[in-house]
Amino acid sequence: MTKGRRVVCTGLGAVSCFGRGVETFWSGLVAHRSGQAEISLFDASIYRSNLAAEVPQSLRDARDMFEAAGSPKEEATLLATLAAQEALADAGFTDTPKTDFGCVIGTLCSSSRLFERYGRQFSQASADQDAYPDIDACTVAYQLEHIVGHFGMEGPATLVSTACSSSTDAIGCATDFIRSGEADVMLAGGGDILCEMVHAGFNSVFSITKDHSKPFDAARSGFFIGEGAGILVLEELDHALARGARIYAEVLGYGLSNTAYHLTATSEDGVGEALAIERCLNDAGVSPSQVQYVNAHGTATQHNDVTEAKALRHVFGDSLDQLLVTSIKANVGHCMGASGALEAIATIKCIAERFIPPTLNSTGDLDAGIPVLVREGAARETRYALSQSFGFGGASSAVLFGAVDRAAASAAGGYAS
Amino acid sequence: MNRQRSQQAVITGIGAITPFAAGWPEIHQAISSQAPRYEAWNPDLEPPFESARLGLVKHYPREKYFTDRQLRLMDKAMSLTSVAAAFAMEDAGILVDDAVADSDNVATLLASSRGEAPSLYRFGSPLFKPTVGSVNPAHFPMIARNVACGQVAIRFRLRGWSSTIASGDASGAHALARAAEMITLGRAPAVLVGAYEVLSQISLHQIKARWRKNEMTDVVAHSTTNEYVPVEGACFFVLESQERALARGKRPYATIDGATQGYRFDHGADGWSRVFERHLANLPAGRATHPAGRTLHISGAAGAAQVATPWQRREQALAEVVARTCDASPTPLPRLAFGDAGALTAMYGVASAAQALAHRDRTSDSTPDSAIVSALTERGAYSLLSMSA
Numbered sequence: 167m168t169k170g171r172r173v174v175c176t177g178l179g180a181v182s183c184f185g186r187g188v189e190t191f192w193s194g195l196v197a198h199r200s201g202q203a204e205i206s207l208f209d210a211s212i213y214r215s216n217l218a219a220e221v222p223q224s225l226r227d228a229r230d231m232f233e234a235a236g237s238p239k240e241e242a243t244l245l246a247t248l249a250a251q252e253a254l255a256d257a258g259f260t261d262t263p264k265t266d267f268g269c270v271i272g273t274l275c276s277s278s279r280l281f282e283r284y285g286r287q288f289s290q291a292s293a294d295q296d297a298y299p300d301i302d303a304c305t306v307a308y309q310l311e312h313i314v315g316h317f318g319m320e321g322p323a324t325l326v327s328t329a330c331s332s333s334t335d336a337i338g339c340a341t342d343f344i345r346s347g348e349a350d351v352m353l354a355g356g357g358d359i360l361c362e363m364v365h366a367g368f369n370s371v372f373s374i375t376k377d378h379s380k381p382f383d384a385a386r387s388g389f390f391i392g393e394g395a396g397i398l399v400l401e402e403l404d405h406a407l408a409r410g411a412r413i414y415a416e417v418l419g420y421g422l423s424n425t426a427y428h429l430t431a432t433s434e435d436g437v438g439e440a441l442a443i444e445r446c447l448n449d450a451g452v453s454p455s456q457v458q459y460v461n462a463h464g465t466a467t468q469h470n471d472v473t474e475a476k477a478l479r480h481v482f483g484d485s486l487d488q489l490l491v492t493s494i495k496a497n498v499g500h501c502m503g504a505s506g507a508l509e510a511i512a513t514i515k516c517i518a519e520r521f522i523p524p525t526l527n528s529t530g531d532l533d534a535g536i537p538v539l540v541r542e543g544a545a546r547e548t549r550y551a552l553s554q555s556f557g558f559g560g561a562s563s564a565v566l567f568g569a570v571d572r573a574a575a576s577a578a579g580g581y582a583s
Numbered sequence: 584m585n586r587q588r589s590q591q592a593v594i595t596g597i598g599a600i601t602p603f604a605a606g607w608p609e610i611h612q613a614i615s616s617q618a619p620r621y622e623a624w625n626p627d628l629e630p631p632f633e634s635a636r637l638g639l640v641k642h643y644p645r646e647k648y649f650t651d652r653q654l655r656l657m658d659k660a661m662s663l664t665s666v667a668a669a670f671a672m673e674d675a676g677i678l679v680d681d682a683v684a685d686s687d688n689v690a691t692l693l694a695s696s697r698g699e700a701p702s703l704y705r706f707g708s709p710l711f712k713p714t715v716g717s718v719n720p721a722h723f724p725m726i727a728r729n730v731a732c733g734q735v736a737i738r739f740r741l742r743g744w745s746s747t748i749a750s751g752d753a754s755g756a757h758a759l760a761r762a763a764e765m766i767t768l769g770r771a772p773a774v775l776v777g778a779y780e781v782l783s784q785i786s787l788h789q790i791k792a793r794w795r796k797n798e799m800t801d802v803v804a805h806s807t808t809n810e811y812v813p814v815e816g817a818c819f820f821v822l823e824s825q826e827r828a829l830a831r832g833k834r835p836y837a838t839i840d841g842a843t844q845g846y847r848f849d850h851g852a853d854g855w856s857r858v859f860e861r862h863l864a865n866l867p868a869g870r871a872t873h874p875a876g877r878t879l880h881i882s883g884a885a886g887a888a889q890v891a892t893p894w895q896r897r898e899q900a901l902a903e904v905v906a907r908t909c910d911a912s913p914t915p916l917p918r919l920a921f922g923d924a925g926a927l928t929a930m931y932g933v934a935s936a937a938q939a940l941a942h943r944d945r946t947s948d949s950t951p952d953s954a955i956v957s958a959l960t961e962r963g964a965y966s967l968l969s970m971s972a
Contacts, residue, residue, distance in 0.1 A: 212715065268845065274727065278703075282711070285704055288785050289711035301792040302962065305697065306728070307751035311962055314846045322844050323964070324757040325750040327728040335746055342764060348843070348865065363707040363718075363726065370720035424691055424736035424745035429724040438742050441687070445744065445770075558724050559733025561745060 173344045174570060176411040177257025177399030178511050179249035181357070182498045183219035183392055186231075186248055188256070191498070191508070192515050195523040196543065200497050202378065202390050208362045215374040218360050219392040219499030221245065236316035239303035242276035242504075243312045245395035246357030250313055253353065257399040258411060268321030268349040269314050271356045272336030274329055274503030274557075276309040278361040309357065321349040327503065329557030330463075332356060333396065334506030337565050338420030340400050350405040355507030357395030364502065365391055371430065373467050381464035381493035382471050382538040383528040389465045392499020396507030398514075415514045415567040418550070419450025425560035432469050432556060436476030442562035443481045443554060450566045452550055455485040457566070459522060459551040461513040464493020465500055466528075470556065475534030490539045490546065496526035506555040510565060513553040517569050520547050591867075592766035593835035594937050595828045596677070596821030598670025598777075599930075600663060601921070602638035602814055606670055611938055614920040621812045621922065628784060631791040631811065638814030638922045639782060648738065658702045658725045659781045659815075661734040664693065667817035668735045668775055675821035676833055677773060683739050690743035690771035692762045693732035694754035694778040696925035697790075701783035702726055731779060743771045748926075753844065754778060756929035756958045756966030759820070760842030766822050767867075773827070777819030778926040787813065790923075814922035818930035820937075836937035837954070837970045841866040844966040847897070855897075855904045862967045863908075872953070873969065875910035879939055879951035881932040882913035898959050905955055913957075929966060932956040940972040 180187065183201025184194035194201075201219035210216035225231070225248075226241070235247040254260060259267075280299040287298050302308060310325040322343045326335045333356040340354035368374050368391065375388040406413055423445065425438025433439060447454060463474055479486060494512050501508055516522045523543045530538030547569075554564040597607040603619035604610045613619060621636035645654060645662045648669055654662060672678035683689055702725035709716030724730050729747035736745060744765055748754040755778035762776035790813050828835050843862035847854055863873070882902055902913040921931045936954035943950040953971040 281700075281703060282707060284789070285707050285711045285785065288704075288788055289708060290713065295792075295795075298792065301789055301796055304789065305751065306699075306749050307696075307754075307962070310750055311846075311964075315848065315963065318848075320845050320847055323750070323846055324748055324753075324761075324844065326746055327749040328732075328745070328747050329727040329729055339746070339761065342761075342768075346764065362710055363703070366710060366718045367706065367720070367723035367726065370718050370723060422744040422746060424733060424742055426686075426733075426736040426740045426742045428737070429730055429733055441742055557729070558727040559729040559731075559747075560736055561729050561733070561747075 171345050171347065172403035173341045173400050173417040174403050174406050175398050175414045175417060175514055176401045176406050177253040178414065178514065179251065179253030179256065179397040180395065180508060180511050181221060181245045181249050182394040182508060183221055185222050186225055187252060188511060191511065195494055195497055195512060198526055200526055201392065201499060207360055210365065213366060213369045215369060215376045217375065217390040218365065219390055220360055221393045236312065238312050239300050240277050240280055240308055242273060242357040242359040243309040245393065246271065246309055246397060247313055247316060249355065249357065249395040249397040250317065250353055253397040253399045264317045264319050266321050266349065267319045267351045267353065268343050269310065269319050269323045269353040270336040270340040271310045271313065271325045272332030272503055272506065273306060273309055273356040273358055274327060274332055275358045275361055275364055276306050277304055278363060279359060280304045282361055282363060313353070328561035328563065329559055330502055330505060331555035331557040331561040331563040332503035332506065334510065334553060334555040334563040334565055335422060337398060337417065337507065337510055338422065338563065341417045341420060344400055344402050350402045352400045353397055354400050355395065355397035356504050358502040358504035359393050360391050375466065378527045379466045379496040380527045381466040381495055381525050382530050382532045384531045386466040386471060388467050389495050389500040392501040394498060394501045394508055395504050396511045398507065398510060413570045415517050416570050418452060418566045418568045419446050420563065420565040421445025421449055423562045425562060427560055430558055432473035436473045436480055438560065439473060439477040439556055439562045440480040443477060443552065443564045446552065446564035446566050452566060454482045457550045457552055458489065459516055459548045460489055460491045461509045461551065461553040462491050462493045463554055463556045464495055466495060471532055472534060475532065475536045478536050486536060489537055490522055490544060491536050492522060492525045492539045506553065506563065510553045513551045514567055517548045517551055517567060521545050590767045590769055590824040590826065592763040592822045592839045593825045593828050594820050594837050594839065595823050595833050595835050596671040596675025597836065597934050597937065598667045598674055599816065599818040599934060600640055600643045600667045601816045602640050605643040607674065607934060619920055625784065625787055628787055631794045634811065636812045638812050640815040656721065657734065660698050660702065660731040660779055663781065663817045664731040664777060664779045665735050665738050667777060668819045671775065671819035671821050677821060683741065685772050686740045687742045688772055689741045690765050690774040691732050691736050691741050691745045692758045692774060692776040694748040694758035694926045695728060695780060696752045696754055697786055698780050699726065699728045700786045700789060701781055704783065704785040735775065741775065751962060751964060752925050752928060752960040753958060753964035753966055754926035756842065756968060757844055759839065759929060759933060759968060760844060760966065762822050763839040763842065766824050772823065774822045775819060776822060777817060778930045779817040780925040780927055781815050782813060812922035814924050816924060816927050818927050818934060836941040837972060840969040840971055842966060842968045846963045847965055848963055852900045852903055855901045859904045859908060866969055873909040873955065876949060877952050878909040878911040879936060879954040880905050880911040880913045881936050881954060881956045901957055901959065911955065929956060929958045932958065933968065936970050940970060943972060
């Protein structure tokens with residue numbers, strides 16, 4: 167256990183295929199909606215599957231939102247900035263100077279569409295310098311640089327890129343900055359977009375479904391890529407209480423591991439992935455038997471779901487039966503590096519709303535013995551909830567959220583939702 | 584607020600590969616004796632200016648750690664980082680008979696600023712032609728920035744905490760700070776932390792575009808002390824707790840006492856004073872007090888003689904604050920030696936500081952016994968890292 171200063175979540179912001187806003191995102195999950203559709207951003211007819219979950223075109227076209235976000239030169243950055251605006255407003259920081267705030271972004275595909283444009287010009291030996299996109303916006307670090315610049319944040323800031331586990335890692339990294347006393351308030355999360363290279367790549371390894379995403383289902387056939395962003399405002403507990411902030415949940419701990427098994431495949435036995443979960447619980451000082459809900463990585467690929475089930479069995483053992491496990495990837499798609507942040511927001515909402523939406527399209531009949539919540543959501547008071555993400559390169563990450571004791575928080579001057 | 588830490592993070596191994604030498608002792612010897620000579624700019628691409636050179640890594644003992652078949656399935660980032668990581672672990676004495684003790688808990692952290700561009704372009708190339716072709720699935724994983732870190736983990740079966748930082752040229756410093764934190768928090772018995780950069784045609788095109796955009800060309804081209812050399816390379820450290828290093832009889836190079844990082848958008852000295860005061864206040868009690876006259880300040884980013892750009896003005900303002908507080912003169916990283924090293928810049932700075940602290944003259948009162956490594960980027964990021972003997 168490495169806790170000293172306690173870290174709570176006081177603001178949430180999301181952009182998803184359902185549109186802008188946490189409530190839009192959450193109500194989509196509760197209403198069993200899916201953003202799955204044919205790709206409009208590029209000609210995907212040449213690929214095995216042409217399915218994805220893009221953010222609404224109206225959002226891309228909204229000039230006022232774009233300008234209010236500081237006119238970012240890159241779309242994942244736009245989504246992340248919009249989410250950050252919402253999260254900061256939600257936390258009550260709209261007019262607060264943010265000089266001492268910090269930021270940790272986690273992303274995989276940010277700037278990738280600009281890189282494609284750059285690559286096309288370069289490949290075709292274009293001598294027209296104006297045809298190339300802005301060079302600074304072509305690198306992944308642009309998302310971080312734009313957000314800290316736009317909000318005037320001069321506190322600790324970094325960007326992690328651990329494939330599809332990036333923004334879960336980012337939440338943990340930001341938590342450490344608060345625990346260590348380097349900041350009282352951090353933004354954590356990230357934005358990601360659909361790009362042809364990544365869609366082509368996942369098609370080439372047969373990971374994209376041709377019909378529907380069915381996590382933890384025996385008939386699962388893969389995922390579709392989603393676009394979106396999730397940003398959390400993390401805050402030191404006393405700092406939040408002192409200003410009477412609404413507290414959604416506490417970040418109790420996080421853990422990382424590398425499976426050291428294969429560059430793309432999840433491990434055979436799930437042990438490498440389980441190490442991240444075990445480290446997370448150890449960091450939180452919470453035993454497996456106390457955890458009630460897991461928002462799974464749940465990509466609905468053949469390999470991931472079997473490995474993830476093994477990892478859960480390895481960690482939770484006999485207490486597996488008291489868990490509920492869901493995946494939201496059939497709703498909003500696999501949002502790559504941003505998926506962890508959106509899933510963390512879903513996890514926090516499950517705690518705050520005392521309701522867990524089901525895993526869409528799934529019968530949960532994957533023969534793995536894990537209790538997947540399907541068909542209907544469940545009203546449930548959740549004290550401890552885990553969100554976990556896995557990615558290429560063996561990256562595994564997990565973060566544990568806890569409900570904040572309402573009476574204690576109120577007595578200290580704050581209140582829980 | 585001085586932080587109380589249960590563990591102190593020490594450097595017990597350094598491994599590096601540069602265009603002119605492989606292995607930290609060899610590199611140190613090479614730059615001590617003469618400035619390395621770099622090759623001419625790629626003839627297929629017009630250089631950003633006449634004095635530009637290139638630093639490509641061509642020879643390093645990758646066959647010692649991988650079979651030919653394994654190497655065929657890797658990109659340069661993966662093999663370069665794995666070999667540099669092996670060097671660091673061998674130097675630390677934790678890689679014995681191709682095995683690492685307690686490997687399930689050894690953490691891996693990697694950083695790169697521009698390292699993914701070659702493999703990203705290679706994978707995407709079929710899509711960039713006027714007639715779209717098929718991508719090669721074997722090249723797909725290499726577009727993820729953390730795959731080189733994953734390869735290091737796979738090769739040496741390291742399943743500890745693992746992450747990859749991609750926050751531009753500040754990445755190396757950020758990774759080092761996070762690695763030191765992992766040791767002080769007791770999360771890993773050892774952390775293998777490193778950075779890498781690799782180049783290709785598109786990388787050079789992008790570098791040229793960046794220098795053109797930031798109007799840096801004239802500054803460097805007219806400088807008498809620097810020439811512009813983008814380089815490839817990899818540099819790794821093994822960090823351990825001081826307790827563990829001493830228990831196994833390993834004398835550390837240096838202690839990493841703390842780090843501060845963030846963004847600053849103005850150039851004034853007042854702001855840097857506050858940043859430096861915050862950095863000193865955040866150091867653990869009793870560590871790296873940076874006594875006047877006994878502090879080495881390695882200034883990593885620009886290091887140029889001329890002060891003409893906002894980037895360099897910021898660096899000068901910071902250097903003045905450090906000099907005033909610690910009576911330390913900045914020692915620019917010799918760019919003639921290391922080149923424009925992206926995320927490696929901070930790594931080479933820390934390696935140079937660690938070398939100086941480990942081999943200092945203990946009989947002299949004026950020998951530095953602490954070091955500050957600072958790195959600023961032209962895009963506003965800064966990092967400060969304090970070390971002590």
